[in-house]
Amino acid sequence: MARYIVDSQIDNHEKYYFIREQESQDIVLLPSKYLMHKKRSKLSPNTIRRSAGAISYYLNYIDETGIQLDDVWEMPYDKQQEHFTDYLIWLQAGLHSGDSYKKKPYNETCNAYLKEVFRFYRFSGQQDESIKQLKVLSDMRIIVHNSVGVKRTLYRNTFHGYLQEKGHIGKTIEQDKIVILLKACANCRDQILLLLLAETGFRIGELLGVRYATDIDYERHLLYVNFREDNENGARAKNAEYRKAKISDATFEILQFYIEEYKDLIFQQEYLIINISGDYAGKPMQDSGVYALMERLQKKTGIKVTPHMLRHYFANARRKAGWKLELISQALGHRNIETTMRYLNISDQELIDVSDEFYRKHQSIYEIDKLL
Incomplete structure (x- = not known):
């Protein structure tokens, strides 16, 4: 039985999530404080609920391994790397659900859980005056361009050990x-x-x-x-x-x-x-x-x-009707075009069909007939 569980309470139409120790029924202070921080940051209840789930999985994992949160801060780089990599493997095996016979989570899902754990560590590190940081998170600089060509530089912490993602595309309906x-x-x-x-x-x-x-x-x-x-x-x-x-x-x-x-x-x-x-x-x-x-x-x-x-279905139907990607993205309320791209189920046959149509219209593009 899992030691740590997600609990919630509704107060004046507002839903609050927290982590509870199941046997004593005590609220676990630091993770619950982190969830309240996310609530004050105006994140949606569903987002906070998923965050609570990810944190409870991790607390149950370290409970199984017999270590404390403070122990992880003190680990040298190689031990931290091994610790979080083993956590990903534990998630991948479906052990977080308490039923290893259930469908195993996608690698993307396991990575998302770990990223939430890193956000929790970042928050908890900031609660300390010394501002602690995990050794396995290295600084990475990314240069991106938005839709009108304006260049931005983003600074992020990254972990070299995430599971390889398969580019899972969500299911649609005909x-x-x-x-x-x-x-x-x-x-x-x-x-x-x-x-x-x-x-x-x-x-x-x-x-x-x-x-x-x-x-x-x-x-x-x-x-x-x-x-x-x-x-x-x-x-x-x-x-x-x-x-x-x-x-x-x-x-x-x-x-x-x-x-x-x-x-x-x-x-x-x-x-x-x-x-x-x-x-x-x-x-x-x-x-x-x-x-x-x-x-x-x-x-x-x-x-x-x-x-x-x-x-x-909405996204794919509009694409087939000729909507521009930017319009579909705006209609869906996406912040990034990349997110919208994951909604579009472009088949191999569709690529072949548009290629045939292109060559039908432009078959003399290279004047090959003059080469024969």
């Missing part, structure tokens, strides 16, 4: 499968939820935070993402951003039908997407309810779908 899922929905609330995710590219937290009175332009068929920290259902826009998306006329008609169908529940509160039955009818829907809905649809149709798969 349009014909979305049609099947829509037909399998039990009500128009479920249908409009799928449609809005597919047509806006919003993250699930962004869509669940939409308020029907202030975040919808009913004349131009626009939905707005507005950053708020006080949403009743804990929904929140990432990166404290504001943006908008246009939906189709057909989807807007279903949206209007949904609002009319459940107006007695919707108009009692502020949010567009609500629970329509059960003990929580009329309450804003939470992401757990969305995932439960999608699991029911999968059992009914055999088609797996998640909010993020619909976000990938």
Whole structure:
């Protein structure tokens, strides 16, 4: 049984995460202080929850190995390198989950957990007046250019020992499968939820935070993402951003039908997407309810779908329709074009097809016919 667990508490609609020692039920002070630091830095609840998970995995790992956090600071370079490399191997084997038979995490995921541990060490080192630093983190200078050619120099600490990443690309879903899922929905609330995710590219937290009175332009068929920290259902826009998306006329008609169908529940509160039955009818829907809905649809149709798969569908559908990469990136709310590129599932056959088309139009580009 894991010694350290992630716990949370809701206070005045705000969710706070902390690390608890399971046997004594005591809160572990320094990691919990770090999570509060992330909360004050305006990071989303989901981001903080993932950080809490990563820190709890590491605390359980060092507990298994019989060392303390302070011991790691004092290790010489080669021992620190070995310590963190062994931690990556431990994660890669799936031992952090307590079940080695479960699907093993991707190397990218293991690296992300370790990077969070390094951020925790950096924070804890700054709590000390001497400002301690890990020996395995070396300074690296990166020169980057933004979209308009302005050069920036970034300074980062790096670790020479991360697992090799395979460039994992998230899964998307095809349009014909979305049609099947829509037909399998039990009500128009479920249908409009799928449609809005597919047509806006919003993250699930962004869509669940939409308020029907202030975040919808009913004349131009626009939905707005507005950053708020006080949403009743804990929904929140990432990166404290504001943006908008246009939906189709057909989807807007279903949206209007949904609002009319459940107006007695919707108009009692502020949010567009609500629970329509059960003990929580009329309450804003939470992401757990969305995932439960999608699991029911999968059992009914055999088609797996998640909010993020619909976000990938949005990106790929727009690319195939001829949208520029910069527009897709902006629509998704990405800070970096590189992130958007990971959403685009460009197949080998597609590269062959565009090559054939290029040569068809420019077959005489090298005047080869004159060489024969």
